[in-house]
Amino acid sequence: MTDTHNQTDGMSRRRFIRGMSAASAAAAAGLSGCIGGGGGGGGGEMSIPDDPDSAVDGTSISLAIDEGHNTNPFQWFSDSIQEDTGVELGEINGFGFNNLYSNLMTEFTSNSGAFDLVSFYPQYLGTFAANGHLQPLDDMMEIEGWNPQFDDLLKPYRDMYTQWGGSTYALPIDGDVLMLVYRRDLFEQHDIEVPETWAEFNEVARYFTEETDDIDHGVATYGKRGNAYGWFLTRFGGLGGVYFDEEMNPQINTEAGRRALESWQETIQYSPDDTASYGYPELRDAFTGGNVAMVIQWTDVPKKAAVSEATRGNWGGAAVPGWEDGRAASSMPVGRVLGVTSGVSDEQKLAAYRFAQTFTLPEYSTHMVSDPGCGEDPFRTSQLSDPEPFTQENPYRDAPEESVAFQDMESAEQYTSAVQATLEQGYPVPYWPGSQDYINALDVEISRFVSGETGVEETLENVESEWESIVEDLGREQQQEYYSNVIEAWQNAGIWE
Amino acid sequence: MASSSDDTQAHRSTGLSSYVRNEHLEYWFAIPALLILLALVIFPMLWSLWTSFTDLNLSVATRNGAFVGLANYADLLTSERFWTTIGNTAYYVGFGVAIEFTLGFAIALFMANYTRGRVTTVLFTLLLLPMMMAPIVAGLIWRLLFQESFGPINYLLGAVGVGQPPWLSSTAMSLNSVLIADIWQWTPFMILILYTGRLSISEDLYEAARIDGADRWFTFRHVTLPQMKGVIAIAILLRAMDAFKFFDKMFVMTGGGPGTSSELATYYNYLLGFDSFSMGKATAMSWLLLLFAVVLANVFLSVLERGEGGDRVV
Known part of the structure; x- marks a missing residue:
């Protein structure tokens, strides 16, 4: 994989152009009412001191992360990590769930040095790393006692979502992947099997919507702009769908794309009328509020369901359905990793890494992924092989009694085995430089599709045409190189044929 | 015989420092401000104009800012999404300001x-309470009010058997829902300005109209409207400029969706710049929007100036 990031200490011509252009874009945008700011890139070599533990002792770092329940673990663990490492988590800067990329890129390109540690979704890894915004972590991982225990990481997170250009740029903290969550009580009451194919999934959705009064709807689906594309990829991937061919021609407008959308179109019929406006919280609440019989959702939702009044003891989890003539594929949108920014001092980089490394260790992170008070999900083998912590209190919480996800081992085992099965059929999202554009274009068209504005053919044609245009805009040869290298990483991680 | 004071005077009138002090002192005072203006406004604007002719993309290292001529402008002007967002903005500004003005004028006259x-x-x-609220808070409130499954509006509509419209999830309704929130928040602005404008009209004119036997409609058309033309123009212009550039309520309520059905041009411009980081296209779009805004504002003002007697209204 080619690492194109340019690690220069001085003000390069490109960096000046970037800075001026971002600033002038903001100025011109301001004329027409647009807002914002931006500027140059960053990067640099760093030296490791003889006694790194002393070097970071008493250092305070700042963190950037998407705002909401995922910031909670940083508050739970920060005092204890400070005692262990001497690194203080001074400031937590939260951004909107769907605005994280904009905010981080703006800070990175302006080289503001505002954040030492950043939590982001792995789909941004290639862009951040290739542009020199992140510090390679390999040297720091070699420091005695600073090992992040990569051997214990689940393969997709170890070999894929943390690596770029042969270097490690991030440490995982959240193993998000889409899974099936369903109302076990209703399924048992109506003697219905957990669907294993999308055809069965739609039939179950139809049954609960049309033939019983026990629940409002059989299913609900994500439709809001931001992450709706993940729900498409989950069906598309199972049919053997790929993003591009070797020549970087879009492969979205294919039989796999058509069948994926047709199947989803049927699902939408059995969803609430306003499903097109559902984002993560609306979809989660539709299930945990007892309004729908099943959803495809991220792996934190079973933990939320287990403590919700309407679904406590009544939920079940399983891998997403597949295709009779294909396989099952669970899209892996979002998830979270921690990266150290390159535009800060060596001392800050060391301290940020030290905090992140300690944070991801099982000693802390296992209490996080088993706690319903946050959205972080298992990313270590040990977190799935031993379900017991999911039935135990998180000792770092002020109110530990609120931190127990599952009341019995049976539920905990069901959860961990469902997550394990889901991860084994993971379907990766693009994360090479520029891939955000492909995702955005797909997401907008999928949102139009879910709302009923466009049909199957029009949606696929629009995405294909947008993607072709993006490939040309970004440079076909470079994109081809990135894509083929990323596929290699996916194959190494065992989630791409 | 020349006195020493005459010598001094002569020296003053020829030296450079004298020239600076006495002849063009006002220009020298303006220089610091001018330099700041050049550095912080003019230069970035010119740079943005240059950037709009390049392929600069901050997320891809190979798009370094090579000159591409008018390609960014051509791409935008042939892009369906660009015209969709322009259409949405025209609808949002046109209908929004028209309704806010009509309601605001009626309420202002009633109150006066x-x-x-x-x-x-x-x-x-x-x-005035809605106007005092941060637009993003107003957007959040309306998003909850419009929530289709458990929102109070649909609850009430359902209770009276009217049905439950898909306020935010329908492509046909999402922009209108944002518009309703905007009208709720900014009609008071029209009321405030138009009310004070109405109070500034001399009561003598109304007295004279009454004595001449003019009815209410005639008085409105020939006394109130002409006298308030300037105030009306300012109110509409200010409100239109605001509606054109702000996308906060749309961002909170619909995020531009479903699809692009409620996406406003300035939001698309923001996404190009600060989500795709395609600076070439983003700056090109900024200049296109600026051009549209300037042309429309001038057309609006010139139409108003062609009113009765061709009086300038602003």
């Missing part, structure tokens, strides 16, 4: 003619 004292004060306080 029929309310006095404490009643006016209480009414004003109540009417």
Whole structure:
């Protein structure tokens, strides 16, 4: 994989152009009412001191992360990590769930040095790393006692979502992947099997919507702009769908794309009328509020369901359905990793890494992924092989009694085995430089599709045409190189044929 | 014989320092401000104009800012999404400002003619409350009100058997829902300006109209409207400029969706710049929007200036 990031200490011509252009874009945008700011890139070599533990002792770092329940673990663990490492988590800067990329890129390109540690979704890894915004972590991982225990990481997170250009740029903290969550009580009451194919999934959705009064709807689906594309990829991937061919021609407008959308179109019929406006919280609440019989959702939702009044003891989890003539594929949108920014001092980089490394260790992170008070999900083998912590209190919480996800081992085992099965059929999202554009274009068209504005053919044609245009805009040869290298990483991680 | 004071005077009138002090002192005072203006406004604007002719993309290292001529402008002007967002913005500004003006004018005239004292004060306080609210908070409130499954509006509509419209999830309704929130928040702005404009008209004119036997409609057309033309133009212009550039309520309520059905041009411009980081296209779009805004504002003002007697209104 080619690492194109340019690690220069001085003000390069490109960096000046970037800075001026971002600033002038903001100025011109301001004329027409647009807002914002931006500027140059960053990067640099760093030296490791003889006694790194002393070097970071008493250092305070700042963190950037998407705002909401995922910031909670940083508050739970920060005092204890400070005692262990001497690194203080001074400031937590939260951004909107769907605005994280904009905010981080703006800070990175302006080289503001505002954040030492950043939590982001792995789909941004290639862009951040290739542009020199992140510090390679390999040297720091070699420091005695600073090992992040990569051997214990689940393969997709170890070999894929943390690596770029042969270097490690991030440490995982959240193993998000889409899974099936369903109302076990209703399924048992109506003697219905957990669907294993999308055809069965739609039939179950139809049954609960049309033939019983026990629940409002059989299913609900994500439709809001931001992450709706993940729900498409989950069906598309199972049919053997790929993003591009070797020549970087879009492969979205294919039989796999058509069948994926047709199947989803049927699902939408059995969803609430306003499903097109559902984002993560609306979809989660539709299930945990007892309004729908099943959803495809991220792996934190079973933990939320287990403590919700309407679904406590009544939920079940399983891998997403597949295709009779294909396989099952669970899209892996979002998830979270921690990266150290390159535009800060060596001392800050060391301290940020030290905090992140300690944070991801099982000693802390296992209490996080088993706690319903946050959205972080298992990313270590040990977190799935031993379900017991999911039935135990998180000792770092002020109110530990609120931190127990599952009341019995049976539920905990069901959860961990469902997550394990889901991860084994993971379907990766693009994360090479520029891939955000492909995702955005797909997401907008999928949102139009879910709302009923466009049909199957029009949606696929629009995405294909947008993607072709993006490939040309970004440079076909470079994109081809990135894509083929990323596929290699996916194959190494065992989630791409 | 020349005195020493004459010598001094002569020296003053020829030296450079004298020239600076006496001849063009005002220009020298303006220089610092001018330099700041050049550095912080003019230069970035010119740079943005240059960037709009390049392929600069901050997320891809190979798009370094090579000159591409008018390609960014051509791409935008042939892009369906660009024109969709322009259409949405035209609809949002056109209908929004028209409704806000009509409602605001009616309420302002009602208050000016029929309310006095404490009643006016209480009414004003109540009417101005929405305007005092941060637009993003107003957007969040309306998003909850419009929530289709458990929102209070649909609950009430369902209770009276009217049905439950898909306020935010339908491509046909999402922009209108944002528009309703905007009208709720900014009609008071029109009321405030138009009310004060109406109070500034001399009562003598109305007295004279009454004596001449003019009815209410005639008085409105030939006294109130002409006298308030300037105020009306300012109110509409200010409100249109605001509606054109702000996308906060849309961002909170619909995020531009479903699809692009409620996406406003400035939001798309923001996404190009600060989500795709395609600076070439983003700056090109900024200049296109600026051009549209300037042309429309001038057309609006020139139409108003062609009013009765061709009087300037602003």
